[in-house]
Amino acid sequence: DSGVTQTPKHLITATGQRVTLRCSPRSGDLSVYWYQQSLDQGLQFLIQYYNGEERAKGNILERFSAQQFPDLHSELNLSSLELGDSALYFCASSLDARPYEKLFFGSGTQLSVL
Amino acid sequence: DAKTTQPNSMESNEEEPVHLPCNHSTISGTDYIHWYRQLPSQGPEYVIHGLTSNVNNRMASLAIAEDRKSSTLILHRATLRDAAVYYCILIRGANSKLTFGKGITLSVRP
Numbered sequence: 001d002s003g004v005t006q007t008p009k010h011l012i013t014a015t016g017q018r019v020t021l022r023c024s025p026r027s028g029d030l031s032v033y034w035y036q037q038s039l040d041q042g043l044q045f046l047i048q049y050y051n052g053e054e055r056a057k058g059n060i061l062e063r064f065s066a067q068q069f070p071d072l073h074s075e076l077n078l079s080s081l082e083l084g085d086s087a088l089y090f091c092a093s094s095l096d097a098r099p100y101e102k103l104f105f106g107s108g109t110q111l112s113v114l
Numbered sequence: 115d116a117k118t119t120q121p122n123s124m125e126s127n128e129e130e131p132v133h134l135p136c137n138h139s140t141i142s143g144t145d146y147i148h149w150y151r152q153l154p155s156q157g158p159e160y161v162i163h164g165l166t167s168n169v170n171n172r173m174a175s176l177a178i179a180e181d182r183k184s185s186t187l188i189l190h191r192a193t194l195r196d197a198a199v200y201y202c203i204l205i206r207g208a209n210s211k212l213t214f215g216k217g218i219t220l221s222v223r224p
Contacts, residue, residue, distance in 0.1 A: 002157065033212060043158065043201070043214035058211050090157050099146040099205040100165070103212070105157030 003027065006091050006106035014114055018079040021109045025072055025093030031055070032074040033094075033103065034066055038087040049074055050097045078111070086113045118202045120218040126192045127223050134187040134218055136202030141182050145204040149176065149187045150214070153198045158214070161187065161200070197222045 003026035013019055025032050034046040045058035049068035060066075063081075068074045078085060088108045094101040119137040126132040138147065148163040162169055162176045164185070169176040175188040189196055201217040 002159070004157075035214070042216035043152075045211050045213050048212070056211050058213065092157075099144070100163060102160040102163070103148075103150070103158075105159065107157050 002104040002106060004091060004093050004104050004106035006089075006109050008109060009107070010110045010112075012112045012114065013081060015081055015083060017081050017113075018077065019081065019111065021076040021078070021089055021091075021111075023074045023076070023091030023093075023106060025074070025091075026104050029093035029095055029104070030072065031094045031097045031101075032068055032072070033092040034060075034074070034076050035090040035092065036087050037090060037108075041087075043090070046076070048097070055097060081113045083113050086111055117213075118204060118215065120200075120202055120215070122216070123219040123221065125221045125223060126189075128194060129191050132189040132192045132196070132220065132222075134189075134200050134202075134220065135184065136186070137184045138202070138204055139183045141204060142206065145182075145206050147176065147178060147182075147185050148203050148205055149174070150201045150203070151196075151198040152201070152217070153195075158201065163205075192220075192222045194222050194224065196220060 005024040007022045030051045033048045036044045046060040048056040052068050066076045090108045092103040092105045149161040150158040152158040164176045177186045199217040201214045
């Protein structure tokens with residue numbers, strides 16, 4: 001158990017809908033990262049937050065947004081969903097954003113868009 | 115951010131050592147080399163990291179070339195549970211984009 005909690009574990013929805021994925025980082029971790037993993041693209045970095053502020057952005061679509069709340073949990077919002085958004089979404093956390101800190105990953109949310 | 119290059123796959127026999135290579139020819143002086151692995155149906159997990167010197171922990175060893183343009187993850191005695199995708203990534207600082215790529219798939223034969 002990494003200590004990172006992601007909910008829900010599975011999500012099935014239809015095209016055009018909007019969903020919210022939730023991540024609770026390990027206790028004390030200030031930095032949260034979101035990743036998308038699909039079969040053909042590998043593990044793609046989406047966005048990073050540190051203590052409530054956005055720190056780094058990857059190839060995150062404009063239809064996707066995220067935030068980190070004062071209690072440090074984070075949410076990833078996916079809107080106008082398309083079939084291609086079906087993927088496994090991982091959240092990771094680290095103590096802070098220093099380059100030698102380990103990342104701890106949750107078990108992921110499997111999103112299926114039908 | 116600097117990129118890493120890994121072979122797509124590698125096979126090993128159980129209880130034999132495994133050397134997983136990673137090239138990072140554009141590495142900068144402040145980049146840390148991290149290795150993570152992802153077992154089937156699980157999230158990635160940390161394996162080891164280093165900056166310049168070789169590193170050992172209970173899971174593996176990390177050998178870093180003197181010019182730091184390549185590194186090798188060493189599993190001293192592979193077990194069936196080590197079959198996973200192994201990712202080599204470079205982390206520079208607070209704003210690193212931490213791109214994992216596709217990693218190397220390790221298969222372990224009984």
